[in-house]
Amino acid sequence: MNYQWYPGHMTKARRMMQENIKLIDLIIEVVDARIPLSSRNPDIDELGKNKARMILLNKSDLADERENEKWQEYFTQKGFHVVKMNAKSGAGVKNVLPVIMEACKEKIERDKQRGIKNRPIRAMVVGIPNVGKSTFINAFAGKACAKTGNKPGVTKGKQWIRINKNVELLDTPGILWPKFEDQSVGAKLAMIGSMNDQILNLEELSLELLGYLHKCYEGILAQRYELEESEDRLAMLSAVAKNRNCLKKGNELDYAKASNILLEEFRNGKIGRITLEQA
Ligand code: GDP
Structure with a gap:
């Protein structure tokens, strides 16, 4: 998907993100392994500061494997739980669920101490356009696509996909706006084909x-x-x-x-x- 962002788009995307973040325990952030920094928007760190965090290094099939490993290490050291994958082929997708459980260990433990049983982890997939959010949701939840219906407090039309008894995923990804006011970020987004070629x-x-x-x-x-x-x-x-x-x-x-x-x-x-x- 090629795109152009205007201030209005960003304000709307930010507002939706703020609303949705209130509903979830875990942010699953998809980045493009060829440009793991330029395909992020660090604003999500502030918006999601009290949530468990995961990074999916997607399109790892197109990126240099040595660099994939270095980036995995880099984000792990920053406190993220990281999974390297190819959402298109499905490679690596099976590793996501165990890492979700690991990322939410504290919440599960906290629930247990408070006597809360079987409250599922709620997660949302986020990322800038074109990193593979929808492809991942389909690969991860496609088969398990038993939607759980509307629940109180959920914006109308929003649905939770039940992955298993422990995990629910918001069916639509949160869209982050890229930081392309930085020239070098814009160039890299353009190189991987995430900008409108007509304006380049x-x-x-x-x-x-x-x-x-x-x-x-x-x-x-x-x-x-x-x-x-x-x-x-x-x-x-x-x-x-x-x-x-x-x-x-x-x-x-x-x-x-x-x-x-x-x-x-x-x-x-x-x-x-x-x-x-x-x-
Ligand atoms: P979204 O805008 O973040 O939801 O991105 P999409 O899920 O629509 O994916 C954008 C494009 O990237 C599509 O053409 C996908 O087929 C492709 N894609 C997604 N994941 C991968 C991946 O892991 N490897 C490769 N090679 N292509 C991918």
């Missing part, structure tokens, strides 16, 4: 991607596009254009087409498993 300068973005790949994944471009890597990013884009036969009338190189190919192949993981920010 794709050639500039491709040059940035080429520079990054050459610096951090040396050899990966040489291999895929049979080019000579160098600091000269424009020369590399020309080489991609030549390799993919991107020509305009008069045999001029078509940089726009080459940029499209490069970005599409990157977004689909065809260039390789790449993480755009290091832990």
